[in-house]
Amino acid sequence: MTSQTLLRIAALAILASPLVAQAGDASKAISLAGNLCASCHGEDGNSAIPNFPKLAGQQVVYLLRELKDYKSGKRQNEVMGPLVSGLADDDLANLAAFYASQKPAPGTVTEPSLLPVGKTLYLKGNAASDIPSCESCHEVDGSGSGKFPRVAGQNVEYLLEQFRLYAAGKRNNGTRVMRTIAERMSEKETRAVSEYMASMP
Ligand code: HEC
Ligand code: HEC
Structure with a gap:
């Protein structure tokens, strides 16, 4: 092997290492x-x-x-x-x-009466206010995939806080879609869809 080749292999190994560490x-x-x-x-x-x-x-x-x-x-x-x-x-x-790799525990629902409203919004969105369905990105069962987070069983208070942050433009490291959605949802829809996400096993 020439020293050129060795250098190239070494350079490739350095380039590849962050990917392996990921x-x-x-x-x-x-x-x-x-x-x-x-x-x-x-x-x-x-x-x-x-x-x-x-x-x-x-x-x-x-x-x-x-x-x-x-x-x-x-x-x-x-x-x-x-x-x-x-x-x-x-x-x-x-x-x-x-x-x-940890096993998610079931979430806690605090207002069960809101679940039907939350379920409809999650699965169908709201055409009147131009809100897309949530399942199109977060999956029907709320398990998410890749960069789309799992929302099933999540804590309601945490979810409500995130929607507040999205709507205020204070959580803006990700997709613009979540801000638009948070701005368009009514207070009742926000609460209802959060309860529905918490209810998903
Ligand atoms: C003192 C309490 C506290 C400790 C300790 C803590 N966290 Fe957090 N963590 C929070 C809070 C509060 C949030 C929500 C913050 C926000 O709104 O952005 C959060 C958010 C997160 C999120 C984002 C979750 C999501 O669904 O977007 C991750 C990931 C996370 N923490 C990982 C960790 C890891 C890993 C550690 C240890 C190195 C850690 N946290 C230690 C309180 C804590
Ligand atoms: C076009 C894809 C898309 C759609 C549609 C979508 N989301 Fe998201 N959502 C994302 C992505 C990507 C993230 C990751 C974080 C970010 O970008 O800020 C996210 C983040 C979230 C979070 C934060 C999760 C956490 O752990 O902090 C919640 C809650 C959420 N979405 C709820 C919803 C709800 C409710 C709907 C339907 C009304 C919805 N999403 C529709 C793509 C989408």
């Missing part, structure tokens, strides 16, 4: 998650506190992107930003893999 190793995040995250998000990512999001069973692609965005400040939050700012990208990938 995959994440859940087992390497267990102690980090226990020390840094469990107090708010629960040991297994099923956050018991209503305004903290559940992470268990969340899409790995989505988790990693949000963690990187907290780190870079693209998604702003005074709790999460400082927490992840000192972590390496490998740690973030491992944490994402860890929470994605």
Whole structure:
């Protein structure tokens, strides 16, 4: 092998390594998650506190992107930003893999009477106010896929806060669609669709 070829192989290996690291190793995040995250998000990512999001069973692609965005400040939050700012990208990938592999627990519905309204909006959208269906991106069962987050079983208080942030333009690291939707939904629809998402197993 010429030294040229060796150099090229070395360069390719360096270029490829971040991609390999992206995959994440859940087992390497267990102690980090226990020390840094469990107090708010629960040991297994099923956050018991209503305004903290559940992470268990969340899409790995989505988790990693949000963690990187907290780190870079693209998604702003005074709790999460400082927490992840000192972590390496490998740690973030491992944490994402860890929470994605945990089993999601059922959510808590607080106003069952709103479920039918929420279900209709989730599955059909609202043509009159030009709101698309949620299932077209978040899946019929709310499990999400890739960059589309799982919403099934999510905590209602957390969801309501996110819609407030989207509508106010304060959560703007992702797709513009969510802001438009949050602006168009009535207060009742917002509450109802949040209850419906929490009710999905
Ligand atoms: C002091 C409580 C607290 C701790 C500790 C904490 N979080 Fe959070 N986490 C929150 C809150 C509150 C939010 C919602 C923030 C927002 O509105 O953007 C959040 C949001 C998140 C989100 C976004 C979830 C979503 O559905 O978009 C992820 C991912 C996350 N945290 C991961 C972690 C990880 C990993 C750790 C440990 C390194 C951690 N958190 C530690 C309180 C905490
Ligand atoms: C065109 C695709 C698309 C449609 C339609 C859509 N979403 Fe989303 N949604 C996304 C994407 C992508 C994200 C990831 C975060 C971001 O971009 O801010 C998201 C994020 C969310 C979040 C935040 C989840 C979290 O863990 O923080 C909620 C809640 C949500 N969507 C609810 C809804 C509801 C309710 C509807 C229907 C009224 C809906 N979405 C329709 C693409 C979509």
